[in-house]
Each structure stands twice: as C-alpha cells, then as structure tokens.
Amino acid sequence: MRPHRVAITGIGVISPYGGDARDFFERLLAGESAVRHLRVTQDLPRPLSHPFVGCAGFDPEAALGKPLALMMERFAQLGVAAAFQAWAQAGLPRQATDTEGAEREAWGCIWGTALGGLEAHERGGRDLWIRGRERVSPLSVVQGMNNAVNAHISIQLGLGGVSTSHTAACASSSIAIGEAFRRVRSGEATVMVTGGSDVCQSYSVLRAWDAMRVMAPGDADTAPAACRPFAADRAGLVLGEGGAALVLEAWDHAVARGATIHGEIVGYGTSCDHSHLVRPHRQGQVRALRAALADAGLAPAEVGYVNAHGTATPEGDPVEVAALCEVFGDGAAELPVSATKSMHGHLLGAAGAIEAVITVLALREQAIPPTAHLAGRIDPACEGVDHVLQGRRQVPLRAALSNSFAFGGSNAVLAFRAPPL
Template sequence: MSNAGRRRVAVTGVGLVNPFGGMDAQDFFARLMRGESAVRLHQHPASPAPLAQPAGVCTGFDAEAVLGRPLAAVTDRYAQLGVAAGFAAWDDAGMPRQGEERDEYGVSWGTGIGGTMSMEKGYNDFFVHGKDRAHPLSVVLVMNNAAASHLAINLGLGSACLTYSVACASSAIAIGEAMRRIQSGESQMVIAGGSEAPLSFSIMRAWEAMRVVAQGNEETAFMACRPFQEGRSGLVLGEGAAALVLEDWAHAQARGARIYCELAGYGQSCDHTHLVKPDAYGQTRAMNLALREAGLAAEEIGYLNAHGTATREGDPSEIEALRQVFGVHAEQLLVSASKSMHGHLLGATGALEALITVLALARGEVPPTAHLDHVAEDCRGVRHVMGEGLCNVPLRAAVSNSFAFGGSNAVLAFKAVS
C-alpha cells in the first residue's frame, strides 16, 4: 500500500508503571527533566545467595490495589505491570472500560522474557523446597501473551491480540506493528506497549555473567548507568511497563479525542552479523526506513531518544549510525538516553522510551542523559543533552531507537500536531 492510501495514526493515550514508584506519566517525565534517577541497589528477597545490583524497581506498585485481588492473583508481575499500564493508557485516552462494541479495537504487546518471576518460583518449589505439585496456573502465569490477553479480556477488545518477543526491541516492534494494523484499516484503536519484570535472582545473575552490568554500592548505584560517558561500565536492569493508545486519526477526531502526536514512521532491520554485537549499518537502515515512511528529512528531527545502554560497544555503534543518517545535522540533533534514570527494561524499554518521546513532542521539552559530564571520544558528533532537560524546544518531529540482541532494530518516528 502506498503512503497516500494509508490511514494516519494518532497517539491519544499514554500509561505506565515506572521505577520511580508511580503511574503518573507527567510526573515521571518531570522527574526525567530534572535528571533524577530511580536506580537503587537491589537484591531480590527470594535470592538463594547474596546478589545486589543497581536496578530500577517499581517499589510503590500494589497490584491488588490497582487491579483488584482476583486479577492480581492470576497474573505474574510482568503481566500485572502491563495490565496496569494498559488500563492507564486507555483511561488517559478517554475510553470507558466497558459498554460498547469493540471488535475493531485490539492489543499489540511486547515482552522479552514474560513470566520469569513465576517460572523461577516454580523451579524453586520443585528443586529447592521439594514440593511435588506445580501451581495449577503455572502455564498461564508464565506465558508471554498473558499481559495482552488480560487487557483484551478485561476491556472487551475483539480485534487482533498479539504479543511480540524480540529481546529489547519487543515493545517498539509491538507499537510499529500496531501502527501497520491501523494504517491498513484492520483496527481502529490498539493498546500498544510492553512490560517486563526481570529482577529475579536467575535473570540478574545471567546478565551479570555477561559482564555488561554496571556495579555500584548504596551511595553510587543511582548513577551506575552512564550512557556515552567516558569510562562507562554497562547497563542496569529495570522493571516496569508502558503503553500507548494508537488510533485512526479520523476516528480520534470524530470522538473529540486529545491527540498527543502522530506516529508517522516505523523502520525495522536485522544486523545479520552477530548475536549480541551491534552493527551501525543495520541501525542506519532502520532509521532511514522510519524517516522515509514518515516523509521526514533528517534535518526535521529535533530530538532522538537513543537506545543508549551505556555498554562499551553499544553506545559508539549508535552514535556512528546517527552520524551516517543525519550527516551535518547530527551536530545539532538533540540526543539523550533515558535508561540512565530508569534502567533497561529489556522488552518493555522501547515502549517506555516511545512514551518519553511522545511527551517530549507534546510538551516541547527534551530530557537529559543523567550523570553524563564527559562525553567519550567515540560517542561525540551529536548534541548530547546533559545536566537538566531543555524547555521550550520547538520540536517538529522526534525519533525513538530500540536495538536488540539477535540483531533486530526498530525505530519509531513521531510528528508533532500542527
């Protein structure tokens, strides 16, 4: 289908559960603007051996209070976070929870590891505590499509309910594929996003074994993740969820919805070079595809939310890709990596960073990369936002990058409402 025949896609709702401990998207963004960090030293209470890592933990989230006891009892933490964020986005879009035909409304969700908390508990029950019977809901607790399914069931959404698991690009791809469904007319509205709860002992230990996790103590954990910084030492894990309500533009206008911005472009590529080492050329292809579909020139992009994990190889690869795509404009392009403040949410990170990009456009504000005070030589060539965020920025368009193990790249391009 040509661009001329595609329906425009509006972003009409945002919702999240974030490591600052709340569900207020505007408060979350304000904290990012101040350069605050939600990262703290964390040890999972069920750890069979001592292990403490800096991490972003949703400490204030009470699943029973938000979802009710019956739903909380049949969901893993990753699904609880996801359903809560999806409900919040739906409410923010001005949509009632029930009471109308919804066969053209659906869900598009992303998660990298799904119900890992419940899976680890099951293993511990058998192999540590010697129990001889599994939890009767074990299968539905751990399945990756649980969050999406519970959203569809509780909101009565009858269009496609799909889950994508593509490592750290999962929820960005979920948002991009939801865009495709609306463009083609398959769906009128889609709750698109992702959730992750990776702070189990086994997952934390596995990431530590890869030697890509930044270390810290009680005093330094908050600034352990330092994307683009000279001497950066790696990523920190985080948990949480984020959702956007995507809607056919004409449908949104007809019901008088508030429109945050337009989701105008989506690009995908595969590095096809290495399982975990990023490739700048593959990233440039995804960015160029997103810009081309959005009908945007490189110089029209005012802000880019970088994947920026603070790993030694990942950061310079992304900066190299930005220089290739944006050319001379790269030196004026505002770039920040919000993982420095909320941690890396794995499969949910693309959705959270897309939400940040949406709010940056809607508010005309750009958050910083926290803890960045000396840009590494191999990360120069763009205009890094450092210290506190920038206000009153006349943004016309913005981009959010998500890159994943396995070589999958996903880029989302947004346009401001004119």
C-alpha cells in the first residue's frame, strides 16, 4: 500500500515567552533569551542557585479549568495545555461528531517525557521522611505516572486509538513524534496528537544535574547569556520547563476537510550509539541522520536548515558538528545550523518537541532563528557548518532536520518539508 503523506495541521507551545507558537517563534528570531536566575530552597537547608528557564506566566487553571488542573502534576499541565492549543488550531472538534465516531476510534496520542511526574513522588517523599506525615496525597500515583499526559489528552479529546508515552532522556519527544508519524503514514491512524513536556525545577533534579558538572554557572546579571552552544567559552547547559505539541494528519484527510497545513513531516531516523551512557558518539549520530534522510527521500543538498541538539556541553557540541560534516560532506560549510537551546534552555524530554515546532515554523515562515551569544566566539572544534548568528536569517527553505541526541545513546532525527505555497 502506498504510504500516506503526513500533514501538520496543529501546533501548540507552552513556553517561557507566553503567548502562542507564533509569539514564541518571533522572540526566538529576535535572539531573545528566556534564561533567568533561579534560587531553589524547597524547605531544605542548602539552597540551589542556577540559570533556569521557567514558564512563570503559565496559569494551568486558566488553560485547563481548575478541576482538571488539580488532577495533574505540572509536566502534565504544560503538555495537555500545549495539546489543546494544537488541537484548536487544527480545527478539530473536542469530541467525536456523528460522522467521525468510528474513525475516531483509531485516532491517538503518543507523548514524550524524560522526568514525567517525578515531582509528585519527590513531594511524597518530603511529606513522609522530612515532614513526618503518615500518608501522601491519594493523587500521587495518577499525578506521578509518566503516561498522565497522553491519558488526559485521549480522555479530553475522545481519542480511542493508541495512547502511550516514550521515555528516552532528551530524545523522548522526538521519538514520540516519529512513532506517531509512522502510525499516520502507514494508515493505522488518520490523526495523532504528539509532542512532549517536562519540568526540571525540582530540587533533587537540579542537584543531580549539578553533581554531573554539566550545568552552566551564572548569577542574576549573567544568566541570560549562560547557555552558549558551539562557543569557545561555553560552560554547560541550562535546564528548563515547557511543553509542545503537533497534530499530525493524513494529508488527504486534512485537504478534504479544508484544514490549514503548516508543514509536512517526511522522515524519521533513530539509532543507538551502543558506546557510552553519557558520552555522545559521532557514528551513532551519523546513522540517525542518514536514516532520516533516507526515510524522507531527501538528498543532503535539499536540506536548508538543521535545528541542532546543541546543549553547550564541551563534549557534545563538537561531536554533533562532526556528524553533520560527515553526512553533508562538502555541503556542510553552507548548511545553516542553529541551537535554539541558547534561548529556551534544555527541556529534557520536551526538547525534541519544542525544537520540532521551531523547525516547522522556520519552514513555514522561511526564517531561521540564531544560536544566541555565539558571534565572535565559535570554538574551532565546532567549525565546519554555517552557524546562524545574531537574529533571524530570511532564506528560501524547502526541507529541514531537527536533531535529538540523548543520554543512553538514543538518537532521533526528524525531517520536515515546507507547507505548499
């Protein structure tokens, strides 16, 4: 059977910039950093101070209603709110109509998260062992389960098909999107909601990452420029929180109902480094990049932009550039590359989803956001590609890639095409 083309008909983002996906993208095009200084105490004796990216303006009760918001941990609130945004933009009804009832039983949701409801379990631990309480909240299990987001999305939108979550560290939501794409392309589903969400603000999570010595330092004055991917003076990553969602739909189905098509997902490649838990490996990334291009039927020369995984770690950035140089060969020097984590931070399990959204918007708007704080600072070990510096770059784009390279050696690359003119 001929594979189905897969349209993107809905985009949703809950980000530190507030607003919707268009507002989010415009702030990135302007090179505006959302990184701020965070001090965490949580009633514990040793405060933690780090640059962080938070969604302080997000009101879960306004976005979801109070009863639903109270059922969720914050990672789920961010994810479900992003999914509701995407679903509304897609122009699909919240519950099945008479004409689509049976078809909707095959519509589904695949979500990605790395930490999931960890905060619910951490809170329960504090209640039991520090505050001396005899019991934890009866909502602890349903708030803490990693599949809470896809469960709530499926219930609220009446999706009767697959409902599952993927956890693969920083590649979680790219894998979720890729697997949702495969379901629609194969004809197994007509509509899929997919994406990712994570919250990295708990004391234990920040302490754990701090112990690995991979987090960028910074105080209130220096925090906005703390994350500097590919820069010679980069000092580590900046964690954050957020959620992003896409509605994927069989192309013919989208056209038949008159939906606006924001882009097309055309390829998905995965690999495992099978080398080291936390040290990236060039050949593993090369395999994922080549698999995505082959799956999409794209030649390297057709790709006009790569949204890099680019976390600003000393070891990760040069490996990613080396992988791109191997795959794109002589064309790598003219390949526009940017690492938007320099502005929105590293959202762990949500990173792939939010960067997929950025890549789709870059194709739709024919504009590439920069790697912030990089001008004049490129590490010689990260040269070889065309780094996008200082503000938007307006260029004709037909295809682009989004990279996610995770701890555990899990690699995922998504390939997209621009929407029809």
